[in-house]
Amino acid sequence: MLKKINLAVFCIFYFAAGCNHFWHPVNYIKLIPPYFSLKEFINYASGSLEIAGSLLMVFSSTRKYGMYVIIFLLIAFIPAHIYLIQLRGCVSKDFCFPEWVAWVRLFPVQFVLMWWAYKTWKVFVQVDGR
Numbered sequence: 001m002l003k004k005i006n007l008a009v010f011c012i013f014y015f016a017a018g019c020n021h022f023w024h025p026v027n028y029i030k031l032i033p034p035y036f037s038l039k040e041f042i043n044y045a046s047g048s049l050e051i052a053g054s055l056l057m058v059f060s061s062t063r064k065y066g067m068y069v070i071i072f073l074l075i076a077f078i079p080a081h082i083y084l085i086q087l088r089g090c091v092s093k094d095f096c097f098p099e100w101v102a103w104v105r106l107f108p109v110q111f112v113l114m115w116w117a118y119k120t121w122k123v124f125v126q127v128d129g130r
Contacts, residue, residue: 003123007057010120014054014070021047030091033083049073060124067121074114081106 021028021043028043036042049069056066085103090096 007120007124010116011054011057014050014057018047018050018052018054021050027091027095030095031080031084033079036079046073046076057120063121063124067117070117071114074110074117078106078110081110 025040025043028047029039032039032042050073053066053069053073056062056069058066081102084091085099085106087102089099089102
């Protein structure tokens with residue numbers, strides 16, 4: 001029962017995060033470091049991949065691929081987190097929080113989210129063999 005609740009929370013979390021790239025694109029585009037071009041494309045592609053990863057995690061036959069997509073994205077987001085640290089937590093006047101939050105988002109949070117993706121997949125591998 002807890003495994004299924006965890007899976008549901010995981011899928012809803014990433015589905016909502018992906019949709020947020022479409023609902024509030026400006027916030028995400030501001031987080032993309034200046035050395036990247038095609039920022040709008042990057043934003044919508046990453047949002048689409050988060051949605052796809054969440055949907056792939058729903059089905060046992062595609063769960064492994066969903067886990068790979070989510071972990072790939074979390075690694076791909078590292079430059080944005082480093083950029084946020086360089087900005088001392090303030091992307092704009094309206095999008096600003098304490099600098100320590102930027103550090104926490106990079107180190108523990110990113111790796112905990114990667115671990116969560118792996119463990120969510122791994123728990124079901126032990127149950128159904130996929």
